[in-house]
Amino acid sequence: MIKDNLADFANKRYGQNFLKNDYYINKIIQSIPNDSLVIAEIGPGLGDLTKELVRVRNVEAFEVDKRLCQHLQTEFSDAIDNGSLKLNCGDVLKHWEDKSLLSEEYHLVANLPYYIATNIILKAFKDPLCKSILVMVQKEVAVKFSAESKQKEFSSLSVLTQSVGKASICFDVPAEAFVPQPNVTSSVLLIEKDHSEDDENFEAFLRVAFQQPRKKLSKNLLVTFSKDKIEPLFEKLGLIPNLRPHEAQTTIYHHLYRELKKDFIDGKQRTEQSRRKQRRDKTTK
DSSP: OGGGOHHHHSOGGGTOOEEOOHHHHHHHHHHSOSSOOEEEEEOOTTSHHHHHHHHHSOEEEEEOOHHHHHHHHHHTHHHHHHTSEEEEESOHHHHTOSSOSSSSOEEEEEEOOTTTHHHHHHHHHHOTTEEEEEEEEEHHHHHHHHOOTTSTTOOHHHHHHHHHEEEEEEEEEOGGGEESOOSSOEEEEEEEESSOOOOHHHHHHHHHHTSSTTSOHHHHHHTTSOHHHHHHHHHHTTOOTTOOGGGSOHHHHHHHHHHHHHHHHHHHHHHHHHHHHHHHHHHHO
16 A cells, blocks of 8 residues: 555655665665675665665664554564564664664665755764765765865865765666655765764864855854964964865864864853853843
């Protein structure tokens, strides 16, 4: 009954677009790193990709849609019984409250709704047991994660990606491969991690550095740091004054952060203390 009218069945709340093309499903399978690690699949949907995954790996899947969970429990009853598939119903982020999503090393595979894609990928960057991330996302998002320094798309997401490993776009997937069709082209993005990073202050620092991407990097930093700090630091690192955020390499951002970290964290703490005081003052009036 579900498969008779997929366009009407898809839940807009969860941004559902079902991949219904065997050619691209097989290409995803071929893009998974060649080892024996378990697969964590986020958003199995109707199970078209899951069906191929359980043929080659053990899979632990996470599905937020209760209707689809019921469908998957019926469709994959044998795989669930023999242990090749473990199905978790509910929000994957609630399952991910601990440091790691699974209790063993794994590869993440997902066809992610566009509204949650970046959050999921950044979560996986921090998970020490996640060894790679193979995700279908909006092409624009994939380009931001995989961009290199000096490319106009190079962003804070690119820096974070290069801080944990390397990224590549495996292939694009046209809108016609989905039901219902999205309004954009999708890309399958592979991020192979060599380690994990979990520093919220570094992420916040990058947001400052890239807050206005087409302005000079020094101008962005001067919003938060004093001129007496930035000018000598640029000179020390051999950075030209007109350097734009997308022109600096990832190593430069780590150097800048190490030099400015104490002032940045102290400033954040002072700002938060001021906000708490303002809230207290309002409540006592």
